[in-house]
Amino acid sequence: MNVDGKPYRTIWLEDLPAEGVPVVRIINQLALPFRFEILDLRTLEDIRRAIKDMYVRGAGLIGAAAGYGMYLAAREAGDRDFDRDMERAATILKDTRPTASNLAWAVDRVLAAAGVGAGGDLSRGTGAAEERRAAARREAQAIADGDAEFCRRIGLHGLPLIQALAEKKRGPVNILTHCNAGWLAFVDYGSALAPVYAAHDRGIPLHVWVDETRPRNQGAGLTAWELGRHGVSHDLIPDNAGGHLALRGMVDMVITGADRVSRRGDAANKIGTYLKALAARENGVPFYVALPSSTFDFSIRDGAAEIPIEERNPDEVRFVTGLAESGDLQRVRICPETTPARNWGFDVTPARYITALITDRGICGASEGEILGLYPEHKV
Numbered sequence: 001m002n003v004d005g006k007p008y009r010t011i012w013l014e015d016l017p018a019e020g021v022p023v024v025r026i027i028n029q030l031a032l033p034f035r036f037e038i039l040d041l042r043t044l045e046d047i048r049r050a051i052k053d054m055y056v057r058g059a060g061l062i063g064a065a066a067g068y069g070m071y072l073a074a075r076e077a078g079d080r081d082f083d084r085d086m087e088r089a090a091t092i093l094k095d096t097r098p099t100a101s102n103l104a105w106a107v108d109r110v111l112a113a114a115g116v117g118a119g120g121d122l123s124r125g126t127g128a129a130e131e132r133r134a135a136a137r138r139e140a141q142a143i144a145d146g147d148a149e150f151c152r153r154i155g156l157h158g159l160p161l162i163q164a165l166a167e168k169k170r171g172p173v174n175i176l177t178h179c180n181a182g183w184l185a186f187v188d189y190g191s192a193l194a195p196v197y198a199a200h201d202r203g204i205p206l207h208v209w210v211d212e213t214r215p216r217n218q219g220a221g222l223t224a225w226e227l228g229r230h231g232v233s234h235d236l237i238p239d240n241a242g243g244h245l246a247l248r249g250m251v252d253m254v255i256t257g258a259d260r261v262s263r264r265g266d267a268a269n270k271i272g273t274y275l276k277a278l279a280a281r282e283n284g285v286p287f288y289v290a291l292p293s294s295t296f297d298f299s300i301r302d303g304a305a306e307i308p309i310e311e312r313n314p315d316e317v318r319f320v321t322g323l324a325e326s327g328d329l330q331r332v333r334i335c336p337e338t339t340p341a342r343n344w345g346f347d348v349t350p351a352r353y354i355t356a357l358i359t360d361r362g363i364c365g366a367s368e369g370e371i372l373g374l375y376p377e378h379k380v
């Protein structure tokens with residue numbers, strides 16, 4: 001994505017010759033949409049905090065961040081205790097956010113590349129440790145590059161869906177999306193928004209309804225920001241407006257992202273997604289879920305029963321943060337001081353409500369048979 005004419009990824013590794021060390025650079029998502037700010041992360045602890053406190057967020061991006069975090073952990077790991085230190089780092093990172101599969105997937109990839117748990121020659125001697133650090137770096141970079149490529153392909157596979165609706169309708173296609181499954185949720189391009197950008201860039205007329213996405217407002221703060229930067233027509237709407245719009249014929253399709261998808265196609269995504277799927281079904285609106293291969297969890301079949309749902313700090317529900325007229329960021333309480341709250345970060349939309357999955361390998365129905373048609377290596 002370009003920001004003020006300059007191409008950016010949401011995360012990248014840079015060697016600082018003056019300091020002789022690599023740093024991981026991120027776009028600080030806590031500052032958006034009010035300030036565009038780059039932060040430098042230098043340690044495993046920096047990465048842990050960035051993921052936990054959501055300086056970076058979104059399934060693909062936290063996977064890429066965790067990959068780089070494992071590389072920084074490899075730099076910090078002792079030569080003799082390399083395996084033990086890396087396993088500890090893996091646990092620390094996996095404990096940050098439980099729902100998105102990309103995080104554990106990336107951590108395990110770096111562990112495997114660095115030969116952790118493999119025993120043998122890889123784990124002996126200083127030379128071996130340096131080799132393993134280099135392998136961790138290569139793998140972390142491959143994860144980030146792979147995430148961008150996954151999303152570019154999702155865009156190409158999803159494009160014909162929008163194109164077909166535009167031709168049939170002979171007018172702008174109204175697309176509803178929830179949360180932020182755009183460029184900011186990945187290394188580049190996005191998942192749900194990748195087809196939107198691909199269609200917009202080809203001149204296909206479209207308009208996006210952007211759910212504000214309480215409680216953290218990723219729709220209002222992030223999706224609205226990136227669509228605006230890219231010149232895509234959109235309106236921010238209250239979270240509860242989608243049903244009304246669908247009933248009035250003002251939604252042609254829904255495209256959301258996903259944080260984890262089971263082998264039969266149940267999809268965990270930001271809390272509120274399930275209600276949009278119900279409204280879509282009731283009104284005959286196609287409901288698509290876009291995801292990279294790294295978001296499938298083939299070890300799980302029944303998503304509603306088995307996908308772990310992150311429960312976050314209730315204060316995210318009790319307070320909102322925004323820009324005051326004074327120009328200062330302010331956090332204000334929106335309920336009585338003693339009101340208790342609950343804050344589930346995600347819900348699961350059962351496969352039966354999903355018209356199709358848009359993946360980097362192509363489009364398939366949300367069923368075990370169709371998913372395994374695209375992913376035959378996961379047949380048992």
Ligand code: MRU
Binds near residue numbers: 057178180186
């Ligand atoms: O809590 P977040 O912001 O990390 O939530 C993840 C998401 O961005 C959404 O659920 C998104 O639609 C999934 S696609 C990365």
